[in-house]
Amino acid sequence: RKEVEQDPGPFNVPEGATVAFNCTYSNSASQSFFWYRQDCRKEPKLLMSVYSSGNEDGRFTAQLNRASQYISLLIRDSKLSDSATYLCVVYFGGYQKVTFGTGTKLQVIP
Amino acid sequence: NAGVTQTPKFRVLKTGQSMTLLCAQDMNHEYMYWYRQDPGMGLRLIHYSVGEGTTAKGEVPDGYNVSRLKKQNFLLGLESAAPSQTSVYFCASSYPLGAGGQPQHFGDGTRLSIL
Numbered sequence: 001r002k003e004v005e006q007d008p009g010p011f012n013v014p015e016g017a018t019v020a021f022n023c024t025y026s027n028s029a030s031q032s033f034f035w036y037r038q039d040c041r042k043e044p045k046l047l048m049s050v051y052s053s054g055n056e057d058g059r060f061t062a063q064l065n066r067a068s069q070y071i072s073l074l075i076r077d078s079k080l081s082d083s084a085t086y087l088c089v090v091y092f093g094g095y096q097k098v099t100f101g102t103g104t105k106l107q108v109i110p
Numbered sequence: 111n112a113g114v115t116q117t118p119k120f121r122v123l124k125t126g127q128s129m130t131l132l133c134a135q136d137m138n139h140e141y142m143y144w145y146r147q148d149p150g151m152g153l154r155l156i157h158y159s160v161g162e163g164t165t166a167k168g169e170v171p172d173g174y175n176v177s178r179l180k181k182q183n184f185l186l187g188l189e190s191a192a193p194s195q196t197s198v199y200f201c202a203s204s205y206p207l208g209a210g211g212q213p214q215h216f217g218d219g220t221r222l223s224i225l
Contacts, residue, residue: 008150032212034213041198041219042218042219043200043216043217043218043219044153044200044216045216046213046214046215049213087152087153098143098155098214100145100152100153101152102150102151102152103152
């Protein structure tokens, strides 16, 4: 089993739709979680950290479920500019080990 | 406000040639990383450094060497390039990964082709 798994997609959604991605991780000792956004042929950029209590940043909401070992990203009112690949990142701690998922591709359609 | 800068942006090499990729950061970060990204594989850690003068192997270190002589610079070397090293290389830096974790800041990548 991969340490971090994401559905590669693509998720094709119309503008204005709500879309959610999940990311599962295998190491129960994982300590920190992040969502990054990567545009085609560009570098990954931090979208948001994921806190135990969940957190929201505008149209984006991140949740952590430690019992089931997954994190989620919810995007409301999708914009064309949200089209990108979303990378889940998990930090296991103690070994300075950061693992990236392979990403979920989102395409927002006019 | 440069952040993380990688040079060169693009390079084409012949099999067996050597080259060095340079990463420079101006955020006073302790930790620096080199990743490669291949289609369907995601980002894979090659080497990382937790401070000036120290380096460590990541997930896919074979065929690469690194040096961190100055805090702000992290060099990735290919001694004898192979076609399997054709990839996009990203450098990243962060504050120390304590219990709370710290996000990484990425350079804009080096696209390397080995013929």
